[in-house]
Amino acid sequence: GKRSSLPMSQQRKELPVFKMRSTLMESVSSNQFIVIVGETGSGKTTQITQYLNDEGYSRKGMIGCTQPRRVAAISVATRVAEEFGCKVGDEVGYNVRFDDRTSRRTQIKYMTDGMLQREALLDPLMSKYSVIMLDEAHERTVATDILFALLKEAAKVRPELKIIITSATLDSEKFSKYFNGCPVINIPGKTFPVEVMYAQSPQMDYIAATLECVMDIHINNNAGDILVFLTGQEEIDSCCEILYERVKMLGDAIGELLILPIYSALPSEVQSKIFEPTPEGTRKVVFATNIAETSITIDGIYYVVDPGFSKVNTYNPRAGMEQLIVSPISKAQANQRKGRAGRTGPGKCYRLYIESAFYNEMLPNTIPEIQRQNLSNTILMLKAMGINDLLNFDFMDPPPRNLLLSALSELYNLEALDTDGYLTKLGQRMSQFPMDPTLSKVMLSSVTNECSEEISTIIAMLSVQNVFFRPRDRQQEADRQKSKFHHPYGDHLTLLNVYTQWDNAGGGQQFCEINFLHGRHLKRARDVKKQICSIINQLNLPIVSSRGDVDIIRKTLVAGFFMNAAKREASVGYKTIVGNTIVGIHPSSSLYGKEYEYVIYNSLVLTSREFMSQVTSIEPDWLLEFAPHYYKAVDTNSKSRKKMKIT
Ligand code: ADP
Ligand code: MG
DSSP states (O other): GGGGGGOOHHHHHHHHHHHHHHHHHHHHOOOOOOEEEEEETTHHHHHHHHHHHHTGGGGSSSSEEEEHHHHHHHHHHHHHHHHHOOOOOEEEEEEETTEOOOOOOOOOOEEEHHHHHHHHHHHOOOOOOEEETTTTTTGGGHHHHHHHHHHHHHHOOOOOOEEEEEEETTTTTHHHHHTOOOEEEOOOOOOOOOOEOSSSOSSSSSHHHHHHHHHHHHHHSSOOOEEEEESSSHHHHHHHHHHHHHHHGGGSSSOOEEEEEOOOOHHHHHGGGGGSSSOOEEEEEEOGGGGGTTTOTTTTTTEEESSSEEEEEETTTTTTTTEEEEOOOOOHHHHHHHHGGGGSSEEEEEESOOOHHHISSSSSSOOOGGGGGGOHHHHHHHTTTTTTGGGGGGOSSSSOOOHHHHHHHHOOOOBBBTTTTBBBBHHHHHTSSOOOHHHHHHHHHHHHHHHHHHHHHHHHHHHHHHOOOOOOHHHHHHHHHHHTTOOOBHHHHHHHHHHHHHHHHOOOOOHHHHHTBOHHHHHHHHHHHHHHHHHHHHHOOOOOOOOOOOOOOHHHHHHHHEEEEEEEETTTTTEETOOOEEEEOOTTOOOOOOOOOOOEEEEEEESSSEEEEEEEEOOOHHHHHHOOHHHHHHHHHHHGOOOOOOO
């Protein structure tokens, strides 16, 4: 992009938000709530916090800015620190789960919405902040939706607290209405027309169609970078690899193509590459998840390729499980994606679906997460804040009753709530851990069962990216090395093996290279473990080792995962005990191809069929031992299960 070669202070002045600076600051000063709407890339996230700082707001408390995505929080904080002229963690910092880069000096703090929601547990009035900007509010994550209500309450008690809601799209009226009819400020953006092209017929294989489209643009179209929207890491990595091979085959006849991925799990050094200006004579193609729809802006994009899908986390309350499902995007998302091509000049958007699908099949807007996700974690936190009356909670869009009910009954089954729906002592302790209630239950049971040392490792390993490295050209070798870590009882103990051996070997990179492991992810697991242990310490609980007693570790897993149990049936493979869903053991599991009668699993993944991932074999008696209230009812008649009140 041209702008990138200007000095940073000049770049800042050219952003559309700069012209609105005084309007914005006046409006903040005379209103408690304001809604700001502006095109992606207009400077909302990086500039407004700095304007507020210049106005002196940080003298009365920090300026907080939430992001739905971890990557965005880190990337934006890094950029703003650079503009501000400090190191990340000094005046400008960020806080995301298990990674806090703030200090006493921090004045501008970027964080995930989930982290601010956690802070509300200890400090519902948000007394550390003078201004809170709920950024990317149109994404409607569960945490942002909950913060809407929590901040509205805090604002009643603290008239000096300022709340800014920013959004990229058209939800502004709805937001304004919810926040007592507050003003809406539009940031006029500079956008260019984008020509839209549709597929002539429905595409059977959107990956193949995507690659073809990118090649076609590269060979037959004028200069300009390409942005492609895919659904996830694996898809992105494999597209990058395939495209790389194809481009190599073209030889020197065609200009160079720089292929870059962007998704949450990438290390930040790699991520920052996408912001570097493309060298002369080269074209850049960025394969991105929907993170590039609004939360990060890449300059110089002229072509957008939109296959029309994204991965959506969806909870199926009947089956009691959450799944990432590749689903068609909404019209609003499609238009947002298209807009990415019109920032630097007139652009083109290739929609790899037919025109009538856009007009007749896509939903106008994405369904808010709160209406489709597992809410057990959220409800536990609200209960821990003393919010018991969920039916009268000020939801912008209330969750469907069955989602509320299933979260309440999950928490009840985990003994986090009593029959009246009030938080138990255990539930109170569970709420202290930034993780799913199933995992926090396992963590706390491990203290009683004297294996918290091992369980904290296992949970840390479950929280990080897959540690096994499996390069395409050396898969067999990698699998052979991996099998050396396999524990006969399953994946949880396999993960424990990997971590322990790595740690005993000094936690170095050489061990990782020999054994096909991602050192970066293992190091992160070590950080996560440290933080889990510090929460246990804060609760005055001990970290104890089972000293080689493997059964107690497996029993402890059952104490949390009893709802994720499956039984082998000769003809069909495995069937979940509750829900009777037919499931298989994922090929990556150390139990793959083995025949244990009962297993528990960490999660279900849906690919060609339903697979259990992270599986451990168990004894059926343990289900009754650790969840008699649950399994007795299941065995007899599910209607006889104690009814929970929804309060
Ligand atoms: P908005 O929040 O309105 O979408 P941002 O404040 O995120 O806009 O970005 C404004 C501009 O700052 C972008 O157009 C881009 O040019 C630049 N920018 C943002 N983040 C980075 C980064 N990490 N590296 C380089 N430039 C960036
Ligand atoms: Mg932004």
